[in-house]
Amino acid sequence: MGCEGDLTDSLRLKSRYISTDYYRSVVEKYDYFFQEYHEARIPVLMKYLDLKPSHIVADIGSGTGFIAEQLYQLSGLTNPVWCVDPSAEMQEVAGKRKGLYPVQKTAEEFFSDPEINHNQVFDRVICAASSHHFVDPVAVYKGIVRSLRPGGFFIQVNIVDVNHPVFKTAENVIGKYSKNAAKEIQPRLLQEMNLQAKISHQEVTSPTMAVSKSKLYEIYRGRCVSRLYQLSDEQIEEIIKELENEILKDVKDDDRINYNYVFLVIKIHLD
Ligand SMILES: C[S@@+](CC[C@H](N)C(=O)[O-])C[C@H]1O[C@@H](n2cnc3c(N)ncnc32)[C@H](O)[C@@H]1O
Numbered sequence: 196m197g198c199e200g201d202l203t204d205s206l207r208l209k210s211r212y213i214s215t216d217y218y219r220s221v222v223e224k225y226d227y228f229f230q231e232y233h234e235a236r237i238p239v240l241m242k243y244l245d246l247k248p249s250h251i252v253a254d255i256g257s258g259t260g261f262i263a264e265q266l267y268q269l270s271g272l273t274n275p276v277w278c279v280d281p282s283a284e285m286q287e288v289a290g291k292r293k294g295l296y297p298v299q300k301t302a303e304e305f306f307s308d309p310e311i312n313h314n315q316v317f318d319r320v321i322c323a324a325s326s327h328h329f330v331d332p333v334a335v336y337k338g339i340v341r342s343l344r345p346g347g348f349f350i351q352v353n354i355v356d357v358n359h360p361v362f363k364t365a366e367n368v369i370g371k372y373s374k375n376a377a378k379e380i381q382p383r384l385l386q387e388m389n390l391q392a393k394i395s396h397q398e399v400t401s402p403t404m405a406v407s408k409s410k411l412y413e414i415y416r417g418r419c420v421s422r423l424y425q426l427s428d429e430q431i432e433e434i435i436k437e438l439e440n441e442i443l444k445d446v447k448d449d450d451r452i453n454y455n456y457v458f459l460v461i462k463i464h465l466d
Pocket residue numbers: 218229255256257258259262279280281282285300301302303322323324325328329330
């Protein structure tokens with residue numbers, strides 16, 4: 196086991212900020228808040244997933260199902276994408292989309308289901324911005340590997356950086372924990388689990404994205420990132436005030452702020 200337990204505990208630290216209440220509170224505006232983030236990730240996922248129409252795909256922590264629906268449509272999938280997410284509110288939105296099969300469960304519950312566990316069900320399994328919520332990541336990753344069909348693989352995409360100083364200001368207030376979890380702790384945990392599978396990592400920089408200053412503030416005030424959920428209204432206003440006084444002093448409300456995301460793509464495929 197090595198220090199697998201310690202690493203799992205480090206990842207678990209994050210889950211104390213998360214509750215079903217959090218996703219209930221953001222679900223209505225989720226796809227609006229995440230529009231740029233969604234747009235930046237779809238081409239990355241399309242490239243790495245190499246989907247064929249006959250593939251059986253599972254999206255773990257699928258949220259509103261926006262990504263799953265895009266993949267379904269762009270790849271001409273003939274089977275619905277299994278969308279696994281414990282949030283009733285997220286699943287309500289996903290249930291209205293085309294080509295999805297919503298399963299209201301945590302990843303832990305899903306991969307302990309005898310129908311899935313050891314059954315080699317999926318050609319592709321995806322986790323996009325959801326792995327930081329796993330309470331038992333070791334069980335989830337083992338379950339994912341066992342659920343893959345021969346030739347199948349798993350792709351995880353997490354954000355590890357945004358190359359504009361405006362995002363650094365927020366990060367200083369929030370703390371750097373989450374970034375380290377995505378960039379360092381999770382890859383180490385996967386290496387130390389001795390999965391019977393090959394693991395590779397690649398950092399990918401998105402094309403240049405743009406968000407207006409007013410939308411950025413709306414995103415902060417609406418706490419669209421779960422890390423912001425723990426902050427009080429005063430702390431959020433403190434971030435905004437600091438931006439207003441410094442980096443965004445000369446930026447008008449409708450001016451676009453250009454930036455790039457840096458994603459860490461992790462691929463796990465059977466030996
Ligand atoms: C930040 S959202 C990402 C949603 C979507 N993948 C996306 O990229 O837009 C994280 C999602 O993980 C879900 N989640 C929380 N705990 C989970 C768990 N234990 N297993 C699976 N999903 C979980 C939440 O309900 C939420 O919808």
